[in-house]
Amino acid sequence: MSAAEFAAAQWSRASGAGVDPHEYRRVTDGLTSVADWGPAFARTARAYLERAEGAGSSVTAGEFLLTAARWFHLATLAPYTEADRAAEAADRALGRALEIREPGARRLAGEGFTGWLRGPADPAGTVVLVPGLDSAKEEFLDLADALLARGLAVFAMDGPGQGVLAASTTLTAEYERVVGRVVDALGVPSVGLVGLSLGGWFAARGAALEPRVAAVATVSGPFRLDWAQLPHPVREMMARRCGGAAAAREFAGRVDLADLAPRITAPLLVVDGGRDVIPGVVNGEPLARLAPHGTYLSVPHGDHLLGDARPEWLPYLADHLARALTGATSARDRGGDQHR
Incomplete structure (x- = not known):
C-alpha cells in the first residue's frame, strides 16, 4: 500500500x-x-x-x-x-x-488496565470506554465528552495489549476479568461499557459474563473473525499485539459471540457503518438480533469506526448509555421515531 x-x-x-x-x-x-x-x-x-x-x-x-x-x-x-x-x-x-x-480527574491502574476517570464526584452513572486492536484511550475524546455532557463519569482505559500497555502486555480473550477488576477499582455497583472496533467484542463479552455491566454499546465491533480471511495488515497487527502469529490465530478463533450474545441481558446498542466491509469480519447485526435487549443502528455511508458520520450515531449512543444508567426518558422514548 x-x-x-x-x-x-x-x-x-x-x-x-x-x-x-x-x-x-x-x-x-x-x-x-x-x-x-x-x-x-x-x-x-x-x-x-x-x-x-x-x-x-x-x-x-x-x-x-x-x-x-x-x-x-x-x-x-x-x-x-x-x-x-x-x-x-x-x-x-x-x-x-x-x-x-480537569484537576479532579484521577489516574486509576491495576492488573491489566490503566486510564483516567473523569467527571462529577457523584455521577448519575459511570461508563468505561474500551479500545480495540490498535486504538487507545487517546483516540475517543469526543465520545468521552459526549458522555460527560450527560452527567456521567467516564473511565477511558487501555487494557492488555492496548495503548500504553502494548509494550508490556498482550491481548487477552478473557476481557471480562479485566472489566471486573476495573469495576472493583472504580468502587461503583455497576457500569456501562462502550467498545470500539475489536473493543466491541471485548465489551459484549464483558456484558455477557460480568454481572455488574448495566448497559453496553459497540461501535464497529466484530461478531466473528475468520483468521484465514483477515487482511494481511490486520493479521500483522494482531500478531504484534498477541505476541506472535500462533497466539493471534488462536485469539481470532475465540472471537465469536454466537453463544454469548443471548446472555447479554443489559440494554445493548450496536452501531455499524454500511461501508465497513473487512474480509474475515462479520459485523454486529447478529449480535443485536440475538441479544435479548439489542438495538441495531446502521449508518449506510459510515466506514470503520464511523469517523465520517459522527453526528449520526454518537449522540444516540451517548443517550442510550445515559438512559440505561439513569432511567431517564426522553420525548423520543415516549413515541419518537426509531433511529436505525
Missing part, C-alpha cells in the same frame, strides 16, 4: 479522533512511504508539546497537550520502531492535559 492510499484509508479515523483535517493533509501529503508515517506524526506531536511549553495560558497549554496526545497515538497506526515510545508520549500528554484542564 502506498503512503497516499494508507493516508486515505485513515482519513476519517484521524478526523474522528479530533485532529485538524487540513493539518492531516499537510502532514500526509509529504509522505513518500508508509514507513514515514510514524516519524512524521510523532514530529507533529512534538511540535504541539513545544507550543504547550510556550503557551501564554494554562487553557491553551491544555489544548495543545490534547492535540499532541492525538498525534502521538495516531503515529502508532503504521509499523513504526518507536511505536511504544509514541504510545508512552501520548499517555503522558493526555495526563498532563487532564491535570491542567
